[in-house]
Amino acid sequence: MDARIKPAPDAIVPAAVSPLAPASFPEMPPVAGVRVATAAAGIRYAGRTDVLLALFDPGTTVAGVLTRSKCPSAPVDWCRARLKRGAARALVVNSGNANAFTGKSGRGATELTAALAATAASCKPNEVLLASTGVIGEPLEAAKFAGVIDELVGAASPGRWHEAANAITTTDTFPKGAAAFVRLGASVVTICGIAKGAGMIAPDMGTLLSFIFTDAPIAPAVLQNLLRRGVEDTFNAVTIDGDTSTSDTLLAFATGAAAARGVTAIAKISDPRLAALRKGFDAVLANLAEQVARDGEGARKLVEIIVEGATSKKAARRIAMSIANSPLVKTAIAGEDANWGRVVMAVGKAGERADRDRLSIWFNGIRVAHKGARDPGYDEAAVTAAMKKPEITLKVALGLGKGRDRVLTCDLTKEYIAINGDYRS
Amino acid sequence: MDARIKPAPDAIVPAAVSPLAPASFPEMPPVAGVRVATAAAGIRYAGRTDVLLALFDPGTTVAGVLTRSKCPSAPVDWCRARLKRGAARALVVNSGNANAFTGKSGRGATELTAALAATAASCKPNEVLLASTGVIGEPLEAAKFAGVIDELVGAASPGRWHEAANAITTTDTFPKGAAAFVRLGASVVTICGIAKGAGMIAPDMGTLLSFIFTDAPIAPAVLQNLLRRGVEDTFNAVTIDGDTSTSDTLLAFATGAAAARGVTAIAKISDPRLAALRKGFDAVLANLAEQVARDGEGARKLVEIIVEGATSKKAARRIAMSIANSPLVKTAIAGEDANWGRVVMAVGKAGERADRDRLSIWFNGIRVAHKGARDPGYDEAAVTAAMKKPEITLKVALGLGKGRDRVLTCDLTKEYIAINGDYRS
Numbered sequence: 001m002d003a004r005i006k007p008a009p010d011a012i013v014p015a016a017v018s019p020l021a022p023a024s025f026p027e028m029p030p031v032a033g034v035r036v037a038t039a040a041a042g043i044r045y046a047g048r049t050d051v052l053l054a055l056f057d058p059g060t061t062v063a064g065v066l067t068r069s070k071c072p073s074a075p076v077d078w079c080r081a082r083l084k085r086g087a088a089r090a091l092v093v094n095s096g097n098a099n100a101f102t103g104k105s106g107r108g109a110t111e112l113t114a115a116l117a118a119t120a121a122s123c124k125p126n127e128v129l130l131a132s133t134g135v136i137g138e139p140l141e142a143a144k145f146a147g148v149i150d151e152l153v154g155a156a157s158p159g160r161w162h163e164a165a166n167a168i169t170t171t172d173t174f175p176k177g178a179a180a181f182v183r184l185g186a187s188v189v190t191i192c193g194i195a196k197g198a199g200m201i202a203p204d205m206g207t208l209l210s211f212i213f214t215d216a217p218i219a220p221a222v223l224q225n226l227l228r229r230g231v232e233d234t235f236n237a238v239t240i241d242g243d244t245s246t247s248d249t250l251l252a253f254a255t256g257a258a259a260a261r262g263v264t265a266i267a268k269i270s271d272p273r274l275a276a277l278r279k280g281f282d283a284v285l286a287n288l289a290e291q292v293a294r295d296g297e298g299a300r301k302l303v304e305i306i307v308e309g310a311t312s313k314k315a316a317r318r319i320a321m322s323i324a325n326s327p328l329v330k331t332a333i334a335g336e337d338a339n340w341g342r343v344v345m346a347v348g349k350a351g352e353r354a355d356r357d358r359l360s361i362w363f364n365g366i367r368v369a370h371k372g373a374r375d376p377g378y379d380e381a382a383v384t385a386a387m388k389k390p391e392i393t394l395k396v397a398l399g400l401g402k403g404r405d406r407v408l409t410c411d412l413t414k415e416y417i418a419i420n421g422d423y424r425s
Numbered sequence: 426m427d428a429r430i431k432p433a434p435d436a437i438v439p440a441a442v443s444p445l446a447p448a449s450f451p452e453m454p455p456v457a458g459v460r461v462a463t464a465a466a467g468i469r470y471a472g473r474t475d476v477l478l479a480l481f482d483p484g485t486t487v488a489g490v491l492t493r494s495k496c497p498s499a500p501v502d503w504c505r506a507r508l509k510r511g512a513a514r515a516l517v518v519n520s521g522n523a524n525a526f527t528g529k530s531g532r533g534a535t536e537l538t539a540a541l542a543a544t545a546a547s548c549k550p551n552e553v554l555l556a557s558t559g560v561i562g563e564p565l566e567a568a569k570f571a572g573v574i575d576e577l578v579g580a581a582s583p584g585r586w587h588e589a590a591n592a593i594t595t596t597d598t599f600p601k602g603a604a605a606f607v608r609l610g611a612s613v614v615t616i617c618g619i620a621k622g623a624g625m626i627a628p629d630m631g632t633l634l635s636f637i638f639t640d641a642p643i644a645p646a647v648l649q650n651l652l653r654r655g656v657e658d659t660f661n662a663v664t665i666d667g668d669t670s671t672s673d674t675l676l677a678f679a680t681g682a683a684a685a686r687g688v689t690a691i692a693k694i695s696d697p698r699l700a701a702l703r704k705g706f707d708a709v710l711a712n713l714a715e716q717v718a719r720d721g722e723g724a725r726k727l728v729e730i731i732v733e734g735a736t737s738k739k740a741a742r743r744i745a746m747s748i749a750n751s752p753l754v755k756t757a758i759a760g761e762d763a764n765w766g767r768v769v770m771a772v773g774k775a776g777e778r779a780d781r782d783r784l785s786i787w788f789n790g791i792r793v794a795h796k797g798a799r800d801p802g803y804d805e806a807a808v809t810a811a812m813k814k815p816e817i818t819l820k821v822a823l824g825l826g827k828g829r830d831r832v833l834t835c836d837l838t839k840e841y842i843a844i845n846g847d848y849r850s
């Protein structure tokens with residue numbers, strides 16, 4: 001498939017690394033009970049790693065949040081069935097092929113991959129979680145994993161997060177990782193996470209995957225609660241292009257290794273330690289989600305949308321997403337124009353209650369519109385300077401209630417079109 | 426505001442006229458009871474007409490369909506109130522300023538414009554309909570209409586549709602008109618329509634406006650029925666960028682002049698002549714709606730999306746719109762790639778029932794995917810040739826039920842970004 005992606009002669013060449021990328025990959029310690037390894041299986045890419053194997057000690061629990069797409073990939077179907085059990089011993093992730101819309105052969109590929117990993121790792125296929133990202137509709141040749149997975153099991157070792165984050169990338173311009181430490185009684189537990197995605201979605205080659213690892217002993221139902229609640233204001237509050245993937249997968253693995261250091265099992269949602277743990281989880285999820293927005297295809301601006309004064313948080317989310325997915329708002333921000341008219345349009349089309357005559361709009365703290373009309377006092381030069389910044393906060397106050405929400409997105413540039421349209425089949 | 430729209434040095438220059446434009450403006454006869462005139466009021470544009478006045482004989486009925494935006498423009502609010510009465514003597518349309526998000530001054534501008542037109546045309550302000558399109562958030566200086574409207578009333582004459590269609594354009598690259606003739610008993614009535622829009626919406630300068638004129642004698646409630654039902658599969662089935670405008674306005678005026686030729690009043694929905702009339706109305710609406718899609722900002726391909734086998738027509742519409750608004754599908758079509766994977770993604774995210782293993786997808790009649798996987802028999806060379814055509818029909822069969830729908834859109838190109846992002850404030 002690589003041959004299909006030839007830049008046209010007049011192609012806009014996307015940046016090698018997003019200008020919004022963090023300066024470097026973060027320091028991330030090993031998580032006791034987790035070993036990882038990567039390899040080049042030649043699924044699609046040449047000269048780079050494209051398979052990640054993570055091995056977990058016995059007793060590791062797993063929880064997950066999967067795409068709500070009605071046409072999910074085969075590995076998503078696989079994970080959905082395995083998550084009911086809540087136990088994990090291995091995770092296999094490949095990039096280059098999403099194993100989506102592949103029918104029976106796709107299901108066969110997941111079964112073969114899990115069987116290979118189970119044999120190599122001495123566990124049951126039901127304890128193997130799978131994720132794939134890359135092109136849709138091409139059969140995944142899982143037989144290519146045969147020798148590779150054996151080697152990976154032999155090579156697996158703790159703490160190789162940077163390498164792991166690299167192996168799962170597709171159109172990403174930088175690997176994404178984040179870590180947090182949480183004090184639970186006398187001990188400290190570690191939470192490490194990696195993610196990929198350069199669209200929340202970009203189905204040919206940019207689906208969102210994220211994996212979180214902790215040594216805390218957490219029961220599956222509690223882990224699911226941490227994930228389900230944590231994702232709402234982090235990954236679910238990011239949009240690059242509004243195109244929800246067939247393969248979005250977020251999995252969290254808790255090895256329980258910290259039990260050896262005196263951390264007792266966290267088996268109930270009512271456990272008082274959950275608040276601290278949730279804070280740590282949310283910090284890792286939020287950090288990774290922001291990195292995904294920073295690597296939005298063609299992005300030159302990170303855009304935070306804050307909606308206040310809506311009738312509910314849900315209404316605020318819907319309005320914020322309407323703004324964040326509006327091509328006209330996104331192109332205006334790419335053009336460094338504080339075009340509040342387009343923001344009004346996006347508020348109006350969201351379908352939630354809005355009163356034009358109470359609406360106020362700010363760009364990077366400067367109020368440009370107030371109570372249904374242009375703010376007579378705003379300083380054009382100050383707004384122009386503010387819009388040149390790489391990070392734009394767009395705030396809308398509706399003046400109706402106490403509903404507030406925040407989402408992250410990026411601008412819409414010609415580079416996005418180049419990445420997604422400048423090729424011939 | 427013109428000064429704000431300076432192309433950047435590296436700007437992609439949009440086409441002077443859409444390559445998808447009709448060869449010429451159609452032949453359109455006068456409609457008895459309607460006179461029109463245009464003028465240059467200098468609202469925003471220099472060297473072109475920007476005001477349209479249409480005058481209607483006494484007894485003219487009016488119906489309308491207006492934007493569902495929660496932040497409608499002042500003229501939309503004005504029309505909504507006037508349509509309750511169903512009587513019209515004049516229509517004033519200006520381009521260059523949408524009179525949207527203009528607060529009290531916006532309401533004042535509509536009142537002043539209607540008063541000026543009523544005085545000049547010797548009717549009541551309540552019988553004047555208004556529409557504005559152009560920049561949002563700038564006060565509309567309605568005082569500029571003062572002398573202009575008097576002149577327009579003097580100059581108004583029958584059948585100047587091409588001129589009228591030109592005066593209401595903004596970023597449109599060609600004026601849009603369509604006509605139909607309907608036999609009612611022994612007489613023939615005429616239906617003429619004009620429209621503008623180069624996005625179904627593009628709030629800074631490309632809102633959708635359309636005006637239909639007929640000499641048939643139609644009661645307001647019947648006219649409203651014709652419009653409400655007609656718009657569903659025509660204008661409401663077109664999307665350029667998913668951004669619904671603050672100002673979308675479709676008005677139909679029926680002068681009743683054909684009564685003099687023996688056409689008796691059509692006062693009830695049960696009138697047997699309604700079927701023929703509906704056919705004529707629908708033809709004009711569909712023709713204008715397609716012209717809007719053909720003038721989509723930056724469009725190089727006209728894209729028809731057909732969804733079959735859905736659980737209902739409503740489900741088919743939602744899936745078709747999900748495909749039509751997907752930036753990844755639209756950029757793939759711009760790239761002349763029959764990327765069915767992105768179509769699967771868009772079907773999956775629509776939220777309606779879909780079964781991956783029953784899904785089939787065609788591009789210009791060539792089946793590329795069948796029953797949940799790539800069609801093994803498809804001819805790559807034939808697909809490549811088909812995708813080079815300026816008109817693409819993308820058909821999706823879900824295999825679930827009898828729900829079918831069709832929407833029109835266009836591709837997403839760098840020119841769209843250039844039109845909407847290549848300027849600095």
